[in-house]
Amino acid sequence: MKKRIVIGQAGGPTAVINASLASLTEALAPKHDVTFVLNGYEGLAEGNFLEGNANLLERIQMYKNVPGACLGSGRFMSSMEVIEKMCWQLKYIQADALIMIGGNGTMQALHLIEKELANIGADLQLIGIPKTVDNDLGGTDHSPGFGSAARYVAHTVADSSRDLMAMNNFEQVRILETMGRNSGWLAGASGFFKEYEEEGPHFIGLPETSNTHEQLFQSVEASLKSHGQALLVVSEGMFWKDSLNAEHKNGRAVLGGVSAQIKSSLEEYFKISARAEVLGMNQRSSSLYVSESDKQEAIEIGVKAAHLINENVSGQMVCIERISNLPYHVKINTTSFKNVIKEGERALPEKFINDRKRYYEWLRPLIGDTLSYPPPLRKEDNIYASSIDRPK
Numbered sequence: 001m002k003k004r005i006v007i008g009q010a011g012g013p014t015a016v017i018n019a020s021l022a023s024l025t026e027a028l029a030p031k032h033d034v035t036f037v038l039n040g041y042e043g044l045a046e047g048n049f050l051e052g053n054a055n056l057l058e059r060i061q062m063y064k065n066v067p068g069a070c071l072g073s074g075r076f077m078s079s080m081e082v083i084e085k086m087c088w089q090l091k092y093i094q095a096d097a098l099i100m101i102g103g104n105g106t107m108q109a110l111h112l113i114e115k116e117l118a119n120i121g122a123d124l125q126l127i128g129i130p131k132t133v134d135n136d137l138g139g140t141d142h143s144p145g146f147g148s149a150a151r152y153v154a155h156t157v158a159d160s161s162r163d164l165m166a167m168n169n170f171e172q173v174r175i176l177e178t179m180g181r182n183s184g185w186l187a188g189a190s191g192f193f194k195e196y197e198e199e200g201p202h203f204i205g206l207p208e209t210s211n212t213h214e215q216l217f218q219s220v221e222a223s224l225k226s227h228g229q230a231l232l233v234v235s236e237g238m239f240w241k242d243s244l245n246a247e248h249k250n251g252r253a254v255l256g257g258v259s260a261q262i263k264s265s266l267e268e269y270f271k272i273s274a275r276a277e278v279l280g281m282n283q284r285s286s287s288l289y290v291s292e293s294d295k296q297e298a299i300e301i302g303v304k305a306a307h308l309i310n311e312n313v314s315g316q317m318v319c320i321e322r323i324s325n326l327p328y329h330v331k332i333n334t335t336s337f338k339n340v341i342k343e344g345e346r347a348l349p350e351k352f353i354n355d356r357k358r359y360y361e362w363l364r365p366l367i368g369d370t371l372s373y374p375p376p377l378r379k380e381d382n383i384y385a386s387s388i389d390r391p392k
């Protein structure tokens, strides 16, 4: 049966969200009428639709390797009244299905829409496609977008660490702040390439752990003593003195800025020079750092969602089930919205917090490659300098 399928993207973009959209529409279009929603849930509430004609469908394929969400995404306060509006818009255009590509917030909204559609007597298939760089979405081993963002963070921290080592008469402490909201998956990934003790991160601050204040100071002290420098990675959601004063926008706390607060505290206490840097939007948008497995999974997930439409499935999010780590093998599966929502903001589990090596083994197939730098030059490596007479 030919169906009218409405497709949208919501929440923060990723480097591979358009790959899911492209594979989904490619698989759906020959058989169904595809309608796109502009600007996520805001567009849905306003009835901001685009008819998926041949020209538009061809254009969507051109964004397959382009970061950002090509339909427009965004964050938008959706009260129950607004959810109702979305449902009436869907009923009005006689949609048979709604597919939203997004993170945990997007899935919560889908679940509310599902209930409201039942209230107004509209029978639609609802399907969620996962994406988030934060990896805080439940019901799936990991989400498309995370692998590429983790790759970005791991490479950037390894590189920045070599830069800091070169500058320690000028700058002794560098604090790099990652995304992740209240989950430490991304910050935790920052030590993936660390091989030598001089290399950072010398401390990773996670939102999941408390009492990090003292540990952070101890790590800086030890690293300054041994290496003359310290590189710290902190998650934007890590607790610090001012965390409770976060401003709110569109119903959620605006995070960010903890690295600057830590910089001030360390400069004052250690009388050193520190620099705070927020790794920023490149984490979720860098096309240079896209991981192959991440892109491949984003594509497969789009195709799976199209199959679910043909099989009349509803109330489900496509998910990734890891069958084995070595060799890496996954199954693209489904899980109910209820199951996803039950997990809330999925935290980095304790087994990974307490055993970082274990986390990196889990992460390796998602990051997809290895980076191996030679050991940093050390004074004791220099046989020549220690054997010559020095000027008096």
Ligand SMILES: Nc1ncnc2c1ncn2[C@@H]1O[C@H](COP(=O)(O)OP(=O)(O)OP(=O)(O)O)[C@@H](O)[C@H]1O
Binding pocket: 010, 011, 012, 013, 041, 042, 074, 075, 076, 077, 078, 079, 102, 103, 104, 105, 106, 107, 108, 109, 112, 131, 132, 133, 134, 250
């Ligand atoms: N509890 C909720 N009730 C109703 N609508 C919600 C809810 N949470 C989120 N939404 C809607 O879903 C949109 C996307 O959610 P959110 O901004 O949390 O991003 P996300 O999907 O979690 O992705 P990411 O966190 O990776 O950026 C919101 O802007 C809002 O319109």
Ligand SMILES: O=P(O)(O)OC[C@H]1O[C@](O)(CO)[C@@H](O)[C@@H]1O
Binding pocket: 011, 012, 013, 075, 132, 133, 134, 179, 180, 181, 236, 255, 284
């Ligand atoms: O300022 P914005 O658009 O809310 O984006 C920042 C947030 O988006 C995310 O990247 C998720 O997409 C979070 O890690 C981060 O807090």
Ligand SMILES: [Mg+2]
Binding pocket: 011, 103, 104, 105, 132, 134, 136
């Ligand atoms: Mg989210």
